[in-house]
Amino acid sequence: MTIDVLLSGFEPFAEASVNESWQAVARAVPALREHGLVVEGLELPVEFERAGDLLEQTVLEHRPRLVIAVGLAAGRRGITPERVAINVRDARIPDNAGASPVDEPVVPGGPVGHFTTLPLKAMVAALAAEDIPGAVSQTAGTYVCNDVFYRLQHVLETDARLAGTRGGFVHLPSADVVAPENGARALVTLTLTALETEADLSVTGGAEH
Ligand code: PCA
Numbered sequence: 001m002t003i004d005v006l007l008s009g010f011e012p013f014a015e016a017s018v019n020e021s022w023q024a025v026a027r028a029v030p031a032l033r034e035h036g037l038v039v040e041g042l043e044l045p046v047e048f049e050r051a052g053d054l055l056e057q058t059v060l061e062h063r064p065r066l067v068i069a070v071g072l073a074a075g076r077r078g079i080t081p082e083r084v085a086i087n088v089r090d091a092r093i094p095d096n097a098g099a100s101p102v103d104e105p106v107v108p109g110g111p112v113g114h115f116t117t118l119p120l121k122a123m124v125a126a127l128a129a130e131d132i133p134g135a136v137s138q139t140a141g142t143y144v145c146n147d148v149f150y151r152l153q154h155v156l157e158t159d160a161r162l163a164g165t166r167g168g169f170v171h172l173p174s175a176d177v178v179a180p181e182n183g184a185r186a187l188v189t190l191t192l193t194a195l196e197t198e199a200d201l202s203v204t205g206g207a208e209h
């Protein structure tokens with residue numbers, strides 16, 4: 001492994017002028033470097049396939065200990081580490097290149113889903129300890145965030161060069177729910193918690209629906 005941490009965020013989409021995920025990543029990277037970690041940040045396009053290709057190439061180039069991909073989920077009430085990526089593309093709105101795949105696989109022939117390898121429960125507990133709203137999310141949707149999440153988990157699971165690299169996806173809410181500086185602070189906390197936690201906490205993060 002050549003670096004400690006890779007964080008990715010996304011460019012704006014759906015006619016927004018900013019994307020809170022990249023704003024938070026751009027601030028979290030220098031803050032994590034102050035902790036003595038070797039950290040890279042990557043801004044991804046909101047495009048099926050191309051975003052996953054870029055993340056995969058960057059992961060293979062840097063072989064980090066930890067990869068956290070971050071995206072915006074505007075309707076959420078807190079910061080939501082994702083439990084599972086599914087092998088489906090189903091776009092409600094076109095991506096930034098105009099593509100709207102419906103019911104296509106992310107990786108043809110790949111498994112139905114991939115679980116995160118991040119310690120979700122410890123990460124949510126760490127947010128609570130800092131009074132930042134957070135919860136486990138049971139689905140990352142079927143748009144570009146899920147696409148990138150699935151590609152990340154797929155390459156981590158199938159490429160022997162990445163043995164030992166942990167990774168997953170975190171959705172941030174919009175800035176009116178968590179202000180950009182708190183989003184960045186949350187990413188620092190989540191990253192440090194993931195690096196420090198070998199075995200996850202056994203506490204519920206479940207939901208009835
Ligand atoms: N959110 C979208 C894609 C890019 C982003 O920041 C999603 O949740 O799929």
